[in-house]
Amino acid sequence: MLLEISELSVFYGKIQALDGVSLDVEEGEIACLIGANGAGKSTTLKTISGLRKVAHGAVRFKGADITHVPGHRRVTMGICQAPEGRGIFPGMTVMDNLGMGAYTRKKRDAERVTGDYERVFSLFPRLKERRKQIAGTMSGGEQQMLAIGRALMSDPDLLLLDEPSMGLAPMLVTQIFEIIKEINGQGTTILLVEQNAIQALSVSRRAYVLESGHITRRALAADLLDDDSIRAAYLGG
Amino acid sequence: MHNFVSQIWPSIVDGTTTGAIYALMALGYTLVYGVLRLINFAHSEVFMVGTFASLFTLHALHINYAPGGIEAIGVFAAITIAAMAASGLVAVGVEYVAYRPLRKRNSSSLANLISAIGMSFFLQEVFALRYGRDLIPFPRILLKNVLFHIGNAEVRSDMVLVVGSALVMMFILDRFVNGTRLGRGIRAVAQDASTAVLMGVNIDRVITLTFLLGGIMAGVAAMLYGTFYEVTQYNIGFVIGIKGFTAAVLGGIGNIRGALVGGFALGLVETFGGAIFTAQWIDVVAFSVLVLVLLFRPTGILGESLQRARA
Structure with missing residues (x-):
């Protein structure tokens, strides 16, 4: 496992943003984290990058516990993020x-x-x-x-992408996802966070569904694309 | 009126000289504001410590005359390095003691302000207790010869030293911030601190570096002040500090080139104000400028801040 997150809880003041989130990313794959706005997707990525303090749980990268490693040092270890928006x-x-x-x-x-x-x-x-x-x-x-x-x-081993399709025209979205596949094809492992579930699932190998700070589903991305309840909730029927 | 006309060239020369010192001070305020959104009100004491460091170096070297040739170069190098080191160290120390603990607790900017004022009084009082509250004279280490004239104004060697050294320091700082990897780190933190962390920038180290750079600039200002005005005092930084802050706001706080523009503009405005209303009014003119800028153009002359600066 390249990245392993176990039982992660994160708070903003008194508000709990993540509640016992566990997920992992295998070397070489694209994994995605989908979910509605405010589910905690960006918080998960920020925590992996060390921008958020962990209240409970652990983050392991290449087998080492990095839960309390300062954010800037995680870049040297091989984690880099393209943050949300501008x-x-x-x-x-x-x-x-x-x-x-x-x-x-x-x-x-x-x-x-x-x-x-x-x-x-x-x-x-x-x-x-x-x-x-x-x-x-x-x-x-x-x-x-x-x-x-x-x-x-930064020549990362793990690339974190936060909503790469946000605010882009449909043609550009397709192009960005093509490039994401190409980057992965060159050997970079990717964890993708997206509201655009169809595109995210179609490039990913495995997927996690995040709902109000909890992981509610974990499956192969292809299976979720065919799943009726997922289609109804995230893919617009 | 005739009197004022005869004052134009002298005012330009004097204003440029004091403006150079203000500009060096303004850089310290603007750099720190750029990365922390915080006015370091203890910066005036960073300057004060620099003047004492220059003076003590002269005492230690037993210099109470104006040296010539190689010796002059050595003496000026020594007092410049001493002042830069002392001011730089105090600036970094102030950050470490007064700001860092508050930052780690996400304290309000008001807490930072109070901490800064506390630090300022602490440093002043330490120097007052140790060296008294009277003006302390500097020896004359540079003969104030008239080198040349601009219009009807005499340009003396000490003026050339002040303006020349200030310009050199500003150029070096500009090259550092805009042309090196560490300088790019400073700009990154100023524009977006959390994204800078995502790029592997150690924010604490950048903040230390920023205070160090501001302190070094204040140290050079202090050495020049000592050579030009030939006095110091435990509270010598107060007025210079407020003038430097005014210059930073005038040029556009957070904007490095703005600090230069603001410094020279303030120096010129106040000497011209002095020429028109008599010299006692200089500070009134300077602070009226601060109030007017804050009222009508709070983003300053250049407006653009370090966050959005293009260079």
Whole structure:
């Protein structure tokens, strides 16, 4: 198991956001976490990245307990997240944003970092065209591409994607999911959080359903796509 | 009227000189505000400690005359390094003692403000108890020769030193923040702290670095102040601190280049104000500027803050 979360409980003040969430992600797969707005999907990802304090439970990565490891050190260990919405640095250029993705890379890795720029530019040719543009002035889709590309610049073993399709036009959504599959095909394990359940399930191998802080279903993604109750609740019938 | 016209060039020269010191101070306020959204009111004491560090270095080296040649370079290097080190260390210490514990508890900004004022009084009183409450003179270490004229204004060697050193420091800081990996880390934290963590930025380290940079700038300002005005005192930082803060707000707080613009603008406005209304009115003019800016353009001259800064 690359990532194992067990019995995770997280609070915002007195409000409990996660209540005993357990899930795991296997090396090489795409796993997804679907659920309604406010179910705790983003909180789960933030907790994996170390932005939220854990009240109870544990997070293990590559076999090591990282429950209390500071967030910035988890990036060095191989976890990187493309955050929800406009999670880019709006005042920086595209290149500086990508450079932030490579913030933890060592000088001796310079050659591999150059290779990662090439990888990101071949996945997102648009970013290459716009590399000197101020990120905040780009379209929503371009910003999303930048957020994903920036996360790849840390050369992660586990890529966390928070709502990559949010606010994008349908054509762009399809394109983003194609790219997600391609990134996974290149060997990066992905945990995907989505409200767009159809797209998420169709690229994922396994899926978890989160409802008000609880995991209510865990199954192969293909099975959930065929499940009537899931279809009714999340896929619009 | 004729009197005022004859004051134009001298006012420009004087205003640029004091403005350079204000600008260096403004950088400290603006850097810290950029990453923490907090006005470090103890920054005036960071400056005060720098002036004492310069003075004590002169005492330790037994310099009570204006050295020449290589010796002058050595003396200035020594007092500059001493002031930068002392101010930088105090700035980092203030953050560690007065702000970090509050930040870990998510305290209100009011708590931070009170903590800052407490720190400020503490440092002042320590120096007052140790070195008294009177003005303490600096030896004249730079002969104030007139080097050249601009219009009818005399430009002295100490003015050139102040403006030149300030510009060099500002340039270095600008290159550091906009051109290095650590500087990019500072900008990232200023724009979006939690996303910066997701990129592997150690926020505590960036905050320490930010206070250190602000402190170093205040240290240079302190060394220049000591050389130019040739005095210090336990509360010498108070007025300079408020002027630096005014300059930061005037230029657009959080904006590094704004601090430069604000510093020079404030220096010029107050010397011209002094030329028009007589010198006793200088501070009144300066603080009227602060009130007017806060009323009519709270985002300052450049407006854009560090969070959205393009560079």
